[in-house]
Amino acid sequence: MKKVTLITGSTMGKAEYIAEHIVDILEKYNFNTTVTYGPSLKDLPIKGVWLIVCSTHGAGELPKNIQPLAKEISEKKPDLSQVNYGAIGIGSKEYDTFCGAIHKLDQLLKNHHAKRIGEPLEINILEHEVPEDLAEIWIEKWKDNIINLA
Numbered sequence: 001m002k003k004v005t006l007i008t009g010s011t012m013g014k015a016e017y018i019a020e021h022i023v024d025i026l027e028k029y030n031f032n033t034t035v036t037y038g039p040s041l042k043d044l045p046i047k048g049v050w051l052i053v054c055s056t057h058g059a060g061e062l063p064k065n066i067q068p069l070a071k072e073i074s075e076k077k078p079d080l081s082q083v084n085y086g087a088i089g090i091g092s093k094e095y096d097t098f099c100g101a102i103h104k105l106d107q108l109l110k111n112h113h114a115k116r117i118g119e120p121l122e123i124n125i126l127e128h129e130v131p132e133d134l135a136e137i138w139i140e141k142w143k144d145n146i147i148n149l150a
Contacts, residue, residue, distance in 0.1 A: 002146060003032040005045060009054035009066030009101060010037075014090050014131060018123075019053045021132040022139050029143060038065030041072045047082030049146050050114075052105050053135075056091040060100025073108055080114035084149055086142050087120035088135060094126065117145045 004026055008015040016037065023033045036043060044050070057063045062070055073080075089102025099122040106120060121138040123131045 002030075002049065002149070003034070003045075004049045004051055004146070006033060006035045006051045006053060007039060007044070007066070007069070008035065008037050009052070009063040009105070011055055011057045011063045011065075014125070015053045015055050015063075015088075018088060018090070018132050018135045019051075022051065022053070022135060025136060025139050026143060031143070039069060041069060041076065041078060045083075046078060046080065048084070049117075049149065050083055050085040050109075051088070051142075052085060052102065052109075053088045054090070054101045054105055056089065056095075056097060056099055056101040059095070060097025060104075062101045062104060066101075066105070070105065070108055073112060078112060080109060080112040083109070083114040084117050084146065085109055085114050086117050086146075088138070089120060089122045090125060090131060091122070092126055093124045098122070098124070117149075118142050 006019045089099035091099040
């Protein structure tokens, strides 16, 4: 059974809602899932599959609950070469920093040799009243990319 660790960064709870909805879908396909809410690096497996679901706060900033993880990765510089990950960003296209937080996390993980699977999903909350619907379409395709990972 393939394990997926979902990592959420959220200010208002949208990332958590999306992550919990994704868990329901992945578990239908017999994935083993864990959802973390602002975890520490020591709480995460350093090999396997991560799915980052993160909203953008303020002017493209990371939400407070995921800032410590990003700082920890930046400072400790772990080797994440055994991590494959997906990325879902939530934001408003009203701002020129649309989905800035997920872009920062994506770059941070790449800088530490994690391998992204597929293209990130960027959800514009102005266009998608129920962001879980768009995430559901994306996860149906994304899960196929991780089924055959070693």
